[in-house]
Amino acid sequence: MTEDLDALAKELDRDHVFHSWSAQAGLDLPVIAGGSGTVVWDHAGRRMLDFSSQLVNVNIGHQHPAVVEAIRTQAAELATIGPATANLTRGRAAERILSHAPAGFQKVFFTNGGADAIENAIRMARLHTGRDTVLSTYRSYHGNTGAAIVATGDWRRMANQYARGHVHFFGPYLYRTEFWATSPEEECERALHHLERVIQSEGPATIAALLLESIPGTAGILVPPPGYLAGVRALADRYGILLILDEVMAGFGRTGRWFAFDGHDVVPDLITFAKGVNSGYVPVGGVIISEPIAATFDERVFPGGLTYSGHPLAAASIVAALDAMQSEGIVENARRVGEDAIGPGLRALEEKHPLIGEVRGEGVFWALELVSDRESRQPVGADVIGRLKKELVTRGLLPFTADNRIHVVPPCVVTDAEVEHAMAIYDEALTSVEGDGH
Incomplete structure (x- = not known):
């Protein structure tokens, strides 16, 4: 009977499920x-x-039993509620997230996942600065929605070039250096020089944000050389550009730190997250917003929102996951x-x-x-x-x-x-x- 269930799962999948990033014919997926x-x-x-x-x-x-039980308990109490409400579980989830962020971060905007976290971080950066261009690396993946996929540097953006104002540059990758470097120090110095020349060539006054994965994940787990992220922060400050660090894959324990950037002497202006914040038990993501950017929207309407922003089942799973990760x-x-x-x-x-x-x-x-x-x-x-x-x-x-x-x-x-x-x-x-x- 169990073998029949595996066969049925494969049959239904093959007949009715359309899979991402795949040619559909010939897929043979594990059940x-x-x-x-x-x-x-x-x-x-x-x-x-x-x-x-x-x-x-x-x-x-x-x-994890604590996370499963938290979702079950929340579902029995309140399975869903719109974002235009105050909800205790949502507030506690934001509080837990902010407790692991650097000083100076005030608010969390919840999304449905990592891609729309990137979308909204870009939106915030553009509205806060009044600028348009976003710089990101060729070796990157930021998600499969309009601006996120164009910010992505790899082949997947090429069929999806619908968003405006994106420019790419090369980040450090000593094993396949673009800069003829022979040491981490050379790779860092030359990669930062390259980035500064791109900033100067694009016009600093046009650039809203630098968007980087703290550690590029899908692109190869490219741990930046010492000093690189701090150097990017210095360039951003020099030219009045915001720094968005994408922690969707690297955050919440993946690197052995709460955030990957914690080991690199850098504090960004915006932090995107998803994945590890609740281990994907319920779809969720978000943007952790620094105080100056949050203040931009104190009296100005933020033109963005999602039906399931701060969904209570997702919020409950975040609270339970982060509490368990800390206590255990x-x-x-x-x-x-x-x-x-x-x-x-x-x-x-x-x-x-x-x-x-x-x-x-x-x-x-x-x-x-x-x-x-x-x-x-x-x-x-x-x-x-x-x-x-x-x-x-x-x-x-x-x-x-x-x-x-x-x-x-x-x-x-x-x-x-x-x-x-x-x-x-x-x-x-x-x-x-x-x-x-x-």
Whole structure:
């Protein structure tokens, strides 16, 4: 019977569900029926380690009992309410979020997810400054709505160029440097010089905001070199430009800190969030707004809103998730397991497997960049990634893949034993693919 349910799930999915970022014919997707912590399973009970955290959002793990109970309790009390009301649970959710933000942040605008958080941050920046242009990097992903997808630097923006006023530049990425750099210090200095020249060339008086992922996620988990984000802040201040830091993927424990930028001596003007704030149990996102920008709209109408802004089920899940993460030391676990288990484990794989060109990351936010040749750094093709993904799933690990990379992004609650098991699976899968001659 359970096998029949898996077959039925696949049949219904194939016949009726249209999937994002995919050619629809030939999709063969794993069935997920349940989960707990870092493990998911199908109807037949086949278990997999979830080292994707789905879309790098299930930071607290699957089915955390406190978060599930909070949603259940809130649903029984008040399942929904419009945003043009005051609601205690919504207020508490904003209070919890602000308790982890830097000093000087006053308000939270709730959205349905990360993409519309970016949309509204851009809107706020333009209205506050009276300027139009937004600068963002080529190696970035900010969401799949009008301005967010055009702010995105990768191929996905190209069929969606409907929003105005976007300019891209290159951020730091020493392994594939655009600046002929040979050290993190050179990469930082030259990337900042490049950015300043773009600002000067576009005209500082036209630029509303610099929009950056604190650590670019889907683009490769590109941890910025020391001094880079602080240098961007200095450029923004020099030219009167706002700094928006996108913490949608990197925030709320993913890097072993509450916010990724906490480790980079920088305070932005606007912070976008989603994903890890409640581990995606209910769709939610938002913008954390600094006091000067919030004050812009004290007497001026903010021309933006969403039917489900601050939805009570989402708010309840935020309160429960952040309380549990704090009381259970989940952010600290992410930092420790990254330093003690994931980082060392991946570097050991790098020594053993020539397919791995570089290992980078922190917390539970890591990438293996795969190359066909270490000297030339030629990226492996989609066929290699496809075979490796199949090998991982066959061995019981649900991976996250992007371009020529495997992203190692388990929930923040992952244990050392689970990391050790995952490393053995990565090792076996890499050995198998290398044995096939890539």
